[in-house]
Amino acid sequence: MAAGEPHFVIIPLLAQGHIIPACDMARLLATNGAIVTVVITPANLTRLHSFSTLISTSNLPIRLASLPFPSTAASIPDSCQNVDLVHSPDLFSNFFLAMSLLQTPLLEYLHGQHPPPTCIISDHFQPWGMNIARELSIPNLIFHGFSSFTLTAMLTIKNHKIYQSLTDVHKPFIIPGLPQPIETTKAKAPPFFYEEAPGFEKLAQEAIMAEDTCEGIVLNTCSEMESYFTQQLEELTGKKVYAIGPLPLANKDAASKAARGNKPSIDESQCLQWLDSMPESSVIYVSFGSITHTVAAQLIEIGAGLEASGLRFIWVIKESELMAAPEVGKWLTEEEGFEKRVEGRGMVIKGWAPQAAILGHSAVGGFVTHCGWNSVMESVSAGLPMLTWPHFADQFLNEKVVVEVLKVGVPVGIGKPIMYVFGEEMVVVGREVVEKGVKCLMECGGEGEERRKRVRELGEKVRKAVDKGGSSFENLIKLIEVGSKKLMKST
Incomplete structure (x- = not known):
């Protein structure tokens, strides 16, 4: 490698499920000889206070480029700086416009950086990163928050023109080109969310162009989980795929695990002390990620199912859900309420939870999850089976990976996707189904x-993947070499 250090610029989608892996990736790159700049905005910088502290105390060469959010120019409230803060479907096109308007201030910022950038890694939903790379004459790579399986399935469905031929979005079909028959529907395997949405045509065209012209694709997965599908994705796209996950394993100590994402709504030591008092593998962790929105009736059914099961649990409820449904807060805390009835065996976290630390505790034995890919990777890394409860987007395809490909989960049985915040009619999963599902998840004998056993063995393999000599570590070194090309050319 030439003298000097490669300098990566990571441009994540402004959503917790994308910012968190971007920070994990930054930590991996910085730990292995690169300088990294992560592009964010002021409201998101506030959420990354713990990560900022970690950077300063560890002296990692990571810079957080906080650019003013162009709310006025995009006609969107300044408060809407993250996907989970956009509470109207009418504002999503404005939100993506605002992100694209970060190009000019980002270029100005990067022109003043020393050493200068040598590689851009832009989120698939930030395709304008290719313009920055072109302006600076450096490589551009695309980061996908999806699994190899999901990307492969989406591409083969698209290439076979199945989307165009289906008028019934709930009609089952077999995904073509896979090594085993896997059934889905158009609703459960949608095109990238903007491709058929009015007003997002330009973004879709730019995303396709960015994919066509990029130097490669970066994924939060590993060969030990998805070797076949990663190879298939390379064949379908003609691009090198850098599988460098599980990205959560970039955080090996308690401090760095606590620094992931937002500030926890509960003292981490209090939570871990509670877990310390529980038997091994006896606690269920229930969380549906940062942007799914669970309505009041469903929250109460989840709680009632957990209560009826008699099992130990930690249940995360978002602050926004409680604000939208004050009756749930009353149901939880009234004199003879839910929290009183489950006292000693159940903990409710209201807000952001230290998820990585919880999943890594020996007392936790299963994860009820929305099947966001970050959560799936965290669960596998911890060697935990899953009860799958997908909501929308790629989550139903991720469920297929968990249940049918890896066989490390059981489905709760969600029939149709729902959006996450806008109040559509939805079918509420009853308490009996919840109770049956969590009991099945924690089953001690037989299939359980x-x-x-399968997920424990898989967890051991993926943890080795990120160690020196592992498949993900080797891909990381190859990725850093892409960022070093500019240095080599200049010497």
């Missing part, structure tokens, strides 16, 4: 034990 086989699942647990």
